[in-house]
Amino acid sequence: MWQQSKLVSVGLVSLLLGSIGCTNNQANDMAVDFPQALNVAQKNVSTNQLSGRVIVDGSSTVFPISQAMATAFTKNNPDVKVNVGVSGTGGGFKKFCAGETDITGASRPINTQEMKLCQQNQIEYTELPIAFDGLAVVVNSQNNFVSCLKTRELRQMWEPAAEGKITNWNQVRGSFPDRPLQLYGPDAASGTFDYFTLATVGQEGKSRTDYKPSANDDALVQGVAADPNALGYFGYAYYLKNQEKLKLVGIDSGYGCIQPSPKIIADGSYQPLSRPVFIYVKKAAAVRREVNALTNFYLNPDNANIILQVGDVPLPNITLRAAASRFNRGMTGTNFGGRGAVIGVAQEGL
Structure with a gap:
């Protein structure tokens, strides 16, 4: 596990909008043409032929993001089948820690009970923030x-x-x-x-x-x-x-x-009802090319329009790149120590 970051009781820093290339006027008008967003996103998919199946489940809040990411990813990788289900954050962790899924979405960090279940079943994972909601x-x-x-x-x-x-x-x-x-x-x-x-x-x-x-x-x-x-x-x-x-x-x-x-x-002004959302990727699954490629697709800053299209807020480029670095170096664990839901997490806490 990487070292737990200090949590702060403030919202996102002003870097957020700037890092995704939005002016204040653009941020006020978040209507995004989804086909155009897909065309941009498709350029970020590896041109190497991929195949296989990726099983994604978990949070209903993360579901629209995962569904949109899967649609964009598989358009250029038609031999990869991405199954996206909804079991809720808690239900998703039960499946994930039982080894039934490759990736689970979560609208809060993993809690102590879920960590113990994963440990019992020898499931190692990487926690990756993907957006704010x-x-x-x-x-x-x-x-x-x-x-x-x-x-x-x-x-x-x-x-x-x-x-x-x-x-x-x-x-x-x-x-x-x-x-x-x-x-x-x-x-x-x-x-x-x-x-x-x-x-x-x-x-x-x-x-x-x-x-x-x-x-x-x-x-x-x-x-x-x-x-x-x-x-x-x-x-x-x-x-x-x-x-x-x-x-x-x-x-x-x-x-x-x-x-x-x-x-x-x-x-950061919508408090206390704004929070980061996550995906958790099983380490044993991440060695498969299709899982690795899809995970990096989630974390590609060029795919910010997909996040905007579903109504969530992209993370700063630097935060996404740090998450991608942790994932691609094989780092595992959580940044939140099993606390579950945490109020007032800013970029520094991710």
């Missing part, structure tokens, strides 16, 4: 009374003590109407669940249980879109894909109301 808090598109929530109000809604007690909107804020409060969120196997509970309640995994959980973020989107009394949360990329069906809620952590966007997530 924000959590979107959303309500039904017809909701006309919620535009911003304070982090203490999110805690009031979601903490274990709220179970069976905070059941109406006007209990959260007196000016809200006397209407039922219906909550939707990821299930307990999700890394997004782990991160959100730590960020809002203050303890990872501590949440009321009388909400509508799902491991499928698309199901959460559909639930909120169909329920006028709903509030839910999931990765920002899923909001971006479904924004005509949903209303985005701003979050006030004490510095005013802020709505997430790629630029806002990048500049």
